[in-house]
Amino acid sequence: xxxxxxxxxxFGFVVSFHILFxxxxxxxxHWLAFIEWRWLRTRDDLWRDLYFFWLKIFAVSFGxxxxxxxxxxxxxxxxxxxxxxxxxxxxxxxxxxxVLTAFFLEATFLGxxxxxxxxxxxRLHFFATCMVALGTLISTFWIIxxxxxxxxxxxxxxxxxxxxxxxxxxxxxxxxxxPYRLAHMVLAAFITTCFVIGGVSAWYLRxxxxxxxxxxxxxxxMAFAAIAVPLQILAGDLHGLDVGEHQPVKLAAIEAHxxxxxxxxxxxxxxxxxxxxxxxxxxxxxxxPRLGGVIxxxxxxxxxxxxxAVPASERPPVAPVFFAFRxxxxxxxxxxxxxxxxxWRWWRGSLFDTDSRGGRWLLDGWRWMSASGFVALxxxxxxxxxxxxxxxxxxxxxxxxxxxxNISAAAVLSSLTVYAMAYAVIFGAGVWYxxxxxxxxxxxxxxxxxxxxxxxxxxPLSLPDESVDGATPPAVTGGAQP
Numbered sequence: 001x002x003x004x005x006x007x008x009x010x011f012g013f014v015v016s017f018h019i020l021f022x023x024x025x026x027x028x029x030h031w032l033a034f035i036e037w038r039w040l041r042t043r044d045d046l047w048r049d050l051y052f053f054w055l056k057i058f059a060v061s062f063g064x065x066x067x068x069x070x071x072x073x074x075x076x077x078x079x080x081x082x083x084x085x086x087x088x089x090x091x092x093x094x095x096x097x098x099v100l101t102a103f104f105l106e107a108t109f110l111g112x113x114x115x116x117x118x119x120x121x122x123r124l125h126f127f128a129t130c131m132v133a134l135g136t137l138i139s140t141f142w143i144i145x146x147x148x149x150x151x152x153x154x155x156x157x158x159x160x161x162x163x164x165x166x167x168x169x170x171x172x173x174x175x176x177x178x179p180y181r182l183a184h185m186v187l188a189a190f191i192t193t194c195f196v197i198g199g200v201s202a203w204y205l206r207x208x209x210x211x212x213x214x215x216x217x218x219x220x221x222m223a224f225a226a227i228a229v230p231l232q233i234l235a236g237d238l239h240g241l242d243v244g245e246h247q248p249v250k251l252a253a254i255e256a257h258x259x260x261x262x263x264x265x266x267x268x269x270x271x272x273x274x275x276x277x278x279x280x281x282x283x284x285x286x287x288x289p290r291l292g293g294v295i296x297x298x299x300x301x302x303x304x305x306x307x308x309a310v311p312a313s314e315r316p317p318v319a320p321v322f323f324a325f326r327x328x329x330x331x332x333x334x335x336x337x338x339x340x341x342x343x344w345r346w347w348r349g350s351l352f353d354t355d356s357r358g359g360r361w362l363l364d365g366w367r368w369m370s371a372s373g374f375v376a377l378x379x380x381x382x383x384x385x386x387x388x389x390x391x392x393x394x395x396x397x398x399x400x401x402x403x404x405x406n407i408s409a410a411a412v413l414s415s416l417t418v419y420a421m422a423y424a425v426i427f428g429a430g431v432w433y434x435x436x437x438x439x440x441x442x443x444x445x446x447x448x449x450x451x452x453x454x455x456x457x458x459x460p461l462s463l464p465d466e467s468v469d470g471a472t473p474p475a476v477t478g479g480a481q482p
Contacts, residue, residue, distance in 0.1 A: 004403045006412035007079040010419065012385075014072045017423060019381055020374050021065030026140060026186065027193025028058045029133035034220075036126045045444070050213060053442040054197075057434060059114055064430045071419060079412060083392055083402035087164045090156060090172055091146050098142035106135035137186065144185055148178040150393050151384070152246045164393070176246050180239040181384075187232040188380065191335065192373025194225040199370020200438060202363040205354060213442045215352050218366065222342045222351070229336050236332075237295075244296055247394060248305040249314060250387035253321040255292060256282050258307050266290035266301045272326075275318040280308055316389040320382060328379040331372045338365050 032054055039047035073095075076084045084091075112120060112128035120128070155171030156164045166172060198221035204214035244251045252258075256275045261267050269291035273282035293302025307315055345351045345362060353359030392399045 001409055001413070003079075003407050003409045003412050004400055006409055006416060007075075007403050007407070008399070010079065010412060010416040011072075011075055013416065014068065014075065014419060015381070015385075016378060017427065018065065018068035018072050019377060021061050021068060022136070022139070023185075023189040023192055023377055024196070024374075025058060025062050025065055026136040026189035027191075028054060028061065029129070029136045030190070031193055031197065032058060033126070033129045033133045036129050040122060040126055046212060046216065046442075049442045049445050050217065052445050053213075053437075055114070056437050060430055060434055060437075062110070064427060067426060068423075078415070079404055079407060080392075080402055081404040081407075083397070086162055086397055086402070087150075087393055090149060090164050090166050093166075094142055094146040094149070094173070098139050098146075102135045102139035102142065105138065106132050109135070140186060140189070141182065144182045145173050145175070145178055147384075148181050149173075149175050151175075151181070151388055152177040153393055153396060158396075162397075164396075177239075177242050180235065180242045183235040184232070184239050184380075187228050187235055188373070188377050190228045191225060191232060192377055194221045194228060195335065195366070195369050195373045196371075197221040198225065198366045199368075202366035203370075203438075204441060205352060206360070206363050206367065208354075210441045219346070219351070221366075222339060222346065225335065225339045226343055229332070229339055233332065233336070240296060241298070244304055247388065249307065249310055250316060250321070251296065251304055252307045252309075253316045253318045253387055254325045254383060255296070255304065256307075256318055256322045257292070257304055258282070260306050260309075261293075261303050264301055266293035266299075267296065267303050268292050269295060270322075273322070275322055277312070277315075277318055313390065316387050321387045324379040324382040324386070328376045328383065331376040331379070334369065335372060335376075338362075338369055341365070 032051060035047055035051045035054065038044070039051060076091075109128040109131040112125065113132050116125055116128065149172055152175045153164070154175045155166065155168035157167045159165055197217050201214040201218035201221060204210040205218065240251070243254075255267070256270055256273055257267065258280045266289065268287035268289050270282065270285060270287045273285040273287075275282055290300060292304070293299055296302060296304055307318065341362060342351060345353070345359070350356070350359060351362075354363065388394050390398050390400065392402045
């Protein structure tokens with residue numbers, strides 16, 4: 001349990017929590033903008049009720065994302081001082097731009113979005129919602145740019161002491177992997193939100209509550225997923241080609257490709273295996289000949305660099321990268337199949353049929369897949385971060401050389417323990433409250449009164465008193481999980 005190992009464990013623990021909430025709020029902010037736009041166009045009260053329902057969930061998720069982000073930023077100074085010293089001239093400005101352009105924008109309009117319903121005009125409130133959604137995208141832009149630079153560093157010069165000095169900010173920001181990783185991340189956020197909305201909707205329909213809201217949410221979740229999932233497959237393919245060009249060792253680890261293929265044999269696609277790094281082979285391998293070269297290189301005889309082309313000290317841990325990638329892809333295939341099945345039943349007019357076995361199975365599929373976006377998101381992030389090891393700045397600064405030199409294992413273990421305890425309390429309470437909101441569901445909102453009753457801002461996190469079905473919500477202390 002060295003300081004390096006504990007620091008990596010701590011960073012992995014913190015970032016695993018942090019990535020979930022910003023990704024969810026990216027998609028949720030755009031969902032809220034869409035809902036409010038529909039309400040402005042139709043003045044249908046159900047759209048307004050749905051807006052306030054998801055606004056509560058957004059507010060809680062946004063708060064938890066901010067908390068986890070603050071904790072994560074401290075680690076650069078405490079645990080990764082050498083990384084901060086060597087790459088701070090590049091990473092520091094990029095992260096500062098995120099604060100100046102995105103966080104300030106979100107902070108400015110978030111208050112109007114949460115509390116200004118009765119204080120501003122409808123169009124101004126919609127503008128505030130759109131600005132918050134735009135702020136989430138700008139934040140993603142800068143964070144992914146900083147992380148992508150660490151994956152494919154460009155636009156810098158190296159000082160005599162190994163410090164990275166910026167030489168071309170355009171090349172730094174728009175480094176080779178950035179466009180593909182940005183598209184992949186934004187689509188992942190949208191897909192994650194789609195399946196949460198779809199899963200919650202299916203849960204309501206299976207319980208026989210909030211039927212009108214459930215049908216509307218499921219229909220739009222299906223429609224958005226039908227666009228985003230195929231686009232994500234395309235973005236993933238382009239990203240894979242970029243990884244093969246700029247990070248061939250990572251791609252070899254993803255495929256557990258140990259040795260050079262025979263001439264003209266192409267590269268097989270390994271569906272399942274148990275990688276053995278010591279023996280440099282795969283046990284229990286199930287592979288499809290040539291298909292790997294077709295997918296990874298778009299060539300019938302396509303080949304990729306094997307892991308044995310570099311020393312063992314230059315290879316990432318193969319097993320976690322190999323399995324995490326297959327979890328991500330497997331969930332993506334299930335998402336696509338569920339969306340196609342939903343489109344088929346929608347075309348036949350039986351999407352919301354709860355009387356037939358097929359209709360119930362479809363709704364149960366959405367329920368079971370409601371958290372699939374989060375799992376795929378984490379799996380993909382593990383592929384990206386573990387796959388670039390043993391480097392923190394790919395090919396230039398090793399992770400073992402980036403850790404703080406004077407930090408002790410006891411100090412890192414203590415902070416990790418405190419973080420784990422604090423996260424258990426904070427995020428446990430947050431998830432518990434989100435569950436209560438989901439159990440109550442959408443509620444009827446009173447008509448907007450701009451003449452009176454507007455002295456006290458709305459309370460977006462208060463639990464509702466009446467459901468959209470016109471009945472008192474059920475008790476929120478029990479019941480099945482959504």
